Amino acid sequence: MQLQRIGSLITPFETRAQCPRNGRQISPPPLCHAQIDEAFRPGLQGLDGFSHLILLYWMHEATEVALSFIPPFDSTPRGVFATRAPARPNPIALSVVRFDGMEADGRLRVFNLDCINGTVLLDVKPYLATTDSEPEASMGWLAPHATPRARPDR
């Protein structure tokens, strides 16, 4: 199971410390780009009309795995699979981003990214409200720490 880079993510965040806790914490969110490498651009055909995309990317700075740890805003140890922290066995992150169309040369305009500038992109998927949206989902231990949804960026 070997991965390959399909492009990279361009964000205003140059260090982990600069990254927001998630892509909806900053309101309004900054414009970011997903730059698709030339060889993979034929795969972009038909993206127009989707308002949201799912991006999978590789958290290259997460070089150590912590299966259980006390999150920064908590006092109880939590398993990594109950968090979105980078220190996972497979450091693949997922962001649901708002898609604002394609610029020239395989460059997608997106909002709501939270990762470091230059992060390696692994996949782009169309977001499907019918299978991916669960607005009533309960959030376990994270409920009191939820990021309120800002309306202006919708």
Place this chain on the structure above:
Amino acid sequence: MQLQRIGSLITPFETRAQCPRNGRQISPPPLCHAQIDEAFRPGLQGLDGFSHLILLYWMHEATEVALSFIPPFDSTPRGVFATRAPARPNPIALSVVRFDGMEADGRLRVFNLDCINGTVLLDVKPYLATTDSEPEASMGWLAPHATPRARPDR
């Protein structure tokens, strides 16, 4: 960027032909399991209380990449990044599943899986309605092919 298995998925679907188009096509959906390998079970602490999870898994039967193709229920070529088809540069699939609690020995009860029995599991993430749910998202070329949401499985 090398991946490791963290467990496997137990479903009633033994071949690709038996798999539903997505995990919400069968109503009510069958009970499936995510079986976490023993070494990774400390990562499960704190999953209780989440009603939905995101599972990432490896589509091992997708050995060829098709960057553009005509989908089965369509007549126009679509780029693979505008579909959820398995023939992607990185054959990682994502399912938002309903989580029905943990059985003994690292076995999660889940609904809405659509993959082959024995599929390798790569990651478990908590589903966060605040960042992952976009109920109003528009679905581009897939809109006329949307799977109606059955209410009983919610």
